[in-house]
Amino acid sequence: MMKKITIAAVVIGATFLSSMAISQGGEQKSPEEMAYKYRDSVFHALEWKSGQLGAAKASGDAAAFKGHATDMASLASMITEGFIPNSMIEGSLAKKEIWENWEKFEGLAADLEKGALALAADGYDMADFDPRTFGRTSCGGCHREYKARD
Numbered sequence: 001m002m003k004k005i006t007i008a009a010v011v012i013g014a015t016f017l018s019s020m021a022i023s024q025g026g027e028q029k030s031p032e033e034m035a036y037k038y039r040d041s042v043f044h045a046l047e048w049k050s051g052q053l054g055a056a057k058a059s060g061d062a063a064a065f066k067g068h069a070t071d072m073a074s075l076a077s078m079i080t081e082g083f084i085p086n087s088m089i090e091g092s093l094a095k096k097e098i099w100e101n102w103e104k105f106e107g108l109a110a111d112l113e114k115g116a117l118a119l120a121a122d123g124y125d126m127a128d129f130d131p132r133t134f135g136r137t138s139c140g141g142c143h144r145e146y147k148a149r150d
């Protein structure tokens with residue numbers, strides 16, 4: 001009985017290890033590619049959450065609105081770590097101005113975080129939320145200067 005369990009554990013362990021080797025060996029990504037993938041994911045999550053804010057407002061769900069706004073603030077705080085040096089790789093829309101004006105870029109990310117926290121604050125009335133204005137200022141304000149047109 002013990003022996004069977006041990007063999008099963010070894011087989012499962014070996015399968016797990018080889019599947020890890022395949023996923024690691026199959027795609028050797030550079031740190032720059034990894035950083036680009038990371039930030040692109042953060043931005044797509046932000047895009048999704050922006051939509052969810054509008055949906056929560058439309059359905060009158062204040063608790064959901066607050067939750068999505070809180071998530072957006074966390075996501076906003078994760079933006080800058082994805083912009084490692086020399087990561088304007090193929091496919092990226094990042095402009096070199098980001099690294100030339102790093103403090104300003106960081107400031108715009110911090111503004112998005114603050115803006116999202118304001119939406120999540122107790123007492124904020126989601127009736128005041130205008131998705132287009134929010135998108136134009138909080139997202140577009142940074143894109144205009146630091147994201148190439150796709």
Ligand code: HEC
Pocket residue numbers: 036039040043044046047050079091092093094095098105106108109112135138139140142143146147148150
């Ligand atoms: C601090 C600057 C900054 C802020 C704030 C910002 N973005 Fe971006 N965003 C960028 C940059 C730079 C890129 C390009 C990154 C790359 O391709 O390497 C980008 C890329 C994207 C992308 C993927 C590329 C594309 O055009 O489809 C999406 C989606 C996106 N942002 C959505 C948003 C949304 C939604 C918000 C606001 C809730 C937002 N961003 C706020 C700088 C910003």
